[in-house]
Amino acid sequence: MHTKHLELEQVGIDFPTPKGPFTALQDVNLKISKGEFVSLIGHSGCGKSTVLNIVAGLHQATTGGVILDGAEVKQPGPERAVVFQNHSLLPWLTVYKNVELAVKSTMRGKSKNEMRDWIMHNLELVHMTHALDKLPSEISGGMKQRVGIARALAMEPKVLLMDEPFGALDALTRAHLQDSLMEIHADLGNTVIMITHDVDEAVLLSDRIVMMNNGPAATIGEILDIELPRPRDRLALADNKQYNHYRHEVLTFLYDKQKKVETVSSRANQAPTTNKHSQQLAKPSGVSSEKKDAKKSDAA
Amino acid sequence: MSKMTTILRLPSSPSNANSLLSRLYQSTPALLLPVIGLLMFLAIWNGVAKSIDTSLGQFPGPAQVFEQAGALIDEHIAQREKADAFYQRQEARNAARVAQDPTYQPKIREFTGAPTFFDQIWTSLYTVMVGFLIASVVAVPVGILCGLSKSAYTAINPLIQLFKPVSPLAWLPLVTMVVSALYVSDEPAFSKSFVTSAFTVSLCCLWPTLINTAVGVSNIDKDLINVSKVLRLTPFAHLTKIVLPSSIPMIFTGLRLSLGIGWMVLIAAEMLAQNPGLGKFVWDEFQNGSSESLARIMVAVLTIGAIGFVLDRLMLSIQRAVSWDKSSVLR
Numbered sequence: 001m002h003t004k005h006l007e008l009e010q011v012g013i014d015f016p017t018p019k020g021p022f023t024a025l026q027d028v029n030l031k032i033s034k035g036e037f038v039s040l041i042g043h044s045g046c047g048k049s050t051v052l053n054i055v056a057g058l059h060q061a062t063t064g065g066v067i068l069d070g071a072e073v074k075q076p077g078p079e080r081a082v083v084f085q086n087h088s089l090l091p092w093l094t095v096y097k098n099v100e101l102a103v104k105s106t107m108r109g110k111s112k113n114e115m116r117d118w119i120m121h122n123l124e125l126v127h128m129t130h131a132l133d134k135l136p137s138e139i140s141g142g143m144k145q146r147v148g149i150a151r152a153l154a155m156e157p158k159v160l161l162m163d164e165p166f167g168a169l170d171a172l173t174r175a176h177l178q179d180s181l182m183e184i185h186a187d188l189g190n191t192v193i194m195i196t197h198d199v200d201e202a203v204l205l206s207d208r209i210v211m212m213n214n215g216p217a218a219t220i221g222e223i224l225d226i227e228l229p230r231p232r233d234r235l236a237l238a239d240n241k242q243y244n245h246y247r248h249e250v251l252t253f254l255y256d257k258q259k260k261v262e263t264v265s266s267r268a269n270q271a272p273t274t275n276k277h278s279q280q281l282a283k284p285s286g287v288s289s290e291k292k293d294a295k296k297s298d299a300a
Numbered sequence: 301m302s303k304m305t306t307i308l309r310l311p312s313s314p315s316n317a318n319s320l321l322s323r324l325y326q327s328t329p330a331l332l333l334p335v336i337g338l339l340m341f342l343a344i345w346n347g348v349a350k351s352i353d354t355s356l357g358q359f360p361g362p363a364q365v366f367e368q369a370g371a372l373i374d375e376h377i378a379q380r381e382k383a384d385a386f387y388q389r390q391e392a393r394n395a396a397r398v399a400q401d402p403t404y405q406p407k408i409r410e411f412t413g414a415p416t417f418f419d420q421i422w423t424s425l426y427t428v429m430v431g432f433l434i435a436s437v438v439a440v441p442v443g444i445l446c447g448l449s450k451s452a453y454t455a456i457n458p459l460i461q462l463f464k465p466v467s468p469l470a471w472l473p474l475v476t477m478v479v480s481a482l483y484v485s486d487e488p489a490f491s492k493s494f495v496t497s498a499f500t501v502s503l504c505c506l507w508p509t510l511i512n513t514a515v516g517v518s519n520i521d522k523d524l525i526n527v528s529k530v531l532r533l534t535p536f537a538h539l540t541k542i543v544l545p546s547s548i549p550m551i552f553t554g555l556r557l558s559l560g561i562g563w564m565v566l567i568a569a570e571m572l573a574q575n576p577g578l579g580k581f582v583w584d585e586f587q588n589g590s591s592e593s594l595a596r597i598m599v600a601v602l603t604i605g606a607i608g609f610v611l612d613r614l615m616l617s618i619q620r621a622v623s624w625d626k627s628s629v630l631r
Contacts, residue, residue, distance in 0.1 A: 056526075056530065057529075058526055058530075075529075076529040076530045076532070077530065077532055078530060078531060078532060080530070081530060082526065082527075084523050084527070088521070088523035090524065090541070090545070091624065092545040092546075092624030092625075101531065105531045105532065105534075105537065106531065106532075135624075137625075155530075
C-alpha cells in the first residue's frame with residue numbers, strides 16, 4: 001500500500017457478439033503494492049477471470065490498461081505467472097519435466113546444476129519432491145495443483161495470478177493447500193492475485209478482498225481490508241470475532257447487495273438461486289458458468 | 301494375463317491342476333470365439349463355393365486355395381533356384397573369359413525370369429510404403445500449419461474439400477503421363493511404373509492425415525496454449541513441447557487411415573496400370589484364365605487382407621511407442 005507495484009487503471013473490455021460489442025468489464029481501478037495478497041470474489045460471470053486474464057496479458061483491455069512496475073502489460077509473460085484452475089500441467093511430461101520446462105524457458109543461460117537445484121527447491125516448497133518422475137495422470141488433483149504452483153513459482157514471478165486454484169479440490173485438500181500457500185507467501189513475499197468463490201478462503205488468505213459487482217459492465221463493488229495478524233491459523237480464527245466480521249461483510253455483499261437474480265432468459269431451466277443462507281456459493285453452477293465465460297472470451 | 305493367473309492362484313484354487321483348468325476356462329472366450337468365427341466362415345465358403353460354377357470352373361473352396369498357396373510357394377522357390385543357377389553360370393562364364401583375355405570387362409546381366417507371387421508382394425509393399433511416406437512428409441506439416449493458423453486453414457480448406465473426394469484412379473492417367481514426360485533419365489533409380497504407383501498412392505494418402513492432423517492441432521487444450529504463452533515459448537518449443545505431443549493421437553489416426561486407403565488404392569492402381577505388384581498378379585491370373593486362376597486370385601485376396609492387417613498393427617505399435625498416454629485404449 002506504499003509503493004505502486006501493480007496498477008489497473010480504468011480497465012474495461014468489450015467482447016464482440018453478433019448483436020454488437022458486449023461490455024464485460026468497465027472502469028476497474030485497483031492499485032496493488034508489492035507482496036500484497038489480493039482476492040477477487042464475486043458471483044460467477046462477473047468478470048473475475050477476465051480481470052485476471054487481462055493482468056496476465058492473455059486478454060487485451062479495450063479501455064485503460066495494466067501497469068506493472070512502470071511498464072504497461074501488453075502480452076503474457078513469466079513475470080506474471082498463472083496458476084490455472086485445472087492445473088494445466090502438460091500430461092506427457094513428468095512432474096519434474098513440467099517444472100523444468102518453465103525453468104528452461106525463463107532462466108536461459110543458467111548452468112544445468114543451477115537449474116536442477118532451482119527446480120528441486122520449488123518442488124520442495126510445495127512438498128512434491130517424492131513424485132518427480134510421476135506423470136500428472138498418476139498423481140491426485142491436489143498434488144497436480146501443487147506442481148502447478150511450483151511451476152508458477154519457478155518462473156520467479158513478480159505477480160502470481162491464481163484462477164480459482166483450489167476450486168476443483170475437496171475441502172480437506174483445499175485446506176491443506178491453503179496452508180501451504182500461506183507458508184509460501186510468508187517465505188517468498190510474492191504479490192498474489194487470487195480468484196475465489198470461497199468466502200472463508202478469501203478471508204483467511206488475503207490482505208484485501210476485492211468484491212465485484214455483477215455484470216454486464218461489471219466493476220469493483222467494494223474493497224475490504226483484512227487486518228488479521230499473520231501467521232494466521234484457521235482453527236484459532238474460527239472463533240475470532242474480527243474474522244467472522246470480515247466473513248459477514250463479504251457474505252452480505254454477495255448475498256444481499258449483489259444478490260444474483262437469475263432470470264429465465266439468462267439461464268434457461270434454472271430456478272433463481274436459493275443459497276442465500278449457505279455459507280459458500282454453490283460450486284457446480286459457478287464452475288459451469290465460468291467455463292462459459294472462458295469460451296465467450298476465447299471467441300473474442 | 302499374468303495378473304489373472306496370480307489372482308487365480310490365490311487360496312480359492314488350491315491345486316495347480318485346478319488353477320490351470322480355471323485359467324483355460326477363463327481365457328476360453330478370448331481364444332475360442334475368433335476360431336469359431338473363422339471356422340464358420342470356412343464352412344460357409346466351402347458350401348457356397350461348391351454351388352458356383354464359373355466359366356473358369358468351380359469357384360475355389362478353402363482346400364483348393366490352400367493347395368494353390370503351396371503351389372505359389374513352390375514356384376517361388378523354383379524361380380529362386382533358377383536365378384541362382386543363372387548367376388552361377390554367368391559368373392563361371394565371365395571368369396573363364398577373363399582368364400582367356402585379362403582386358404575383358406565382364407558384363408553382369410540381371411536375371412529376367414517372371415516375377416513370382418512373393419516378388420509382387422515385395423514390390424507392392426515397397427511401393428505403398430514409399431507413397432505413404434511421401435504423403436506423410438507433406439501432409440503432417442501442412443496439417444499442423446492448418447491447425448495452427450486459421451488463415452492457412454481457410455486458404456487450403458477449399459482445395460482439401462475439392463480433391464479429397466476424387467478417386468486417385470482418376471488421377472492415374474494424368475500421373476502416368478506426367479511421370480513419363482518429366483521423369484526422364486538415362487539411368488533411372490526407379491522404374492517409371494514404380495514412380496507412377498507410388499505417386500498415385502501418395503495422392504490419396506494425403507487427405508486423411510492432413511485433415512486429422514489439422515483437427516488434432518486445432519483442438520489443443522486452450523489452457524496449455526495459455527501456459528505456452530505465459531512461458532513465452534519460442535515457436536519451435538511451442539511446436540515440439542505442446543503441439544506435437546498433444547496432437548500425436550489424431551496424427552496417428554490419420555496416418556493409419558491413410559495407410560489403409562493407400563494399400564487399397566495401390567492394388568487397384570496396379571491392376572489398372574499394369575504396374576508390377578499384387579494388383580498385376582491378380583489381373584494376370586484373371587487374363588490367364590486357367591482352372592487354377594480363381595484359386596490363385598483368392599490366395600492374393602487373402603494375402604492382401606493379411607498384409608493390410610499387419611500394416612495397421614504395425615502403425616498401432618508405433619503409435620503406442622510414441623504416444624504419451626499409455627493408458628488410453630488404442631484400437
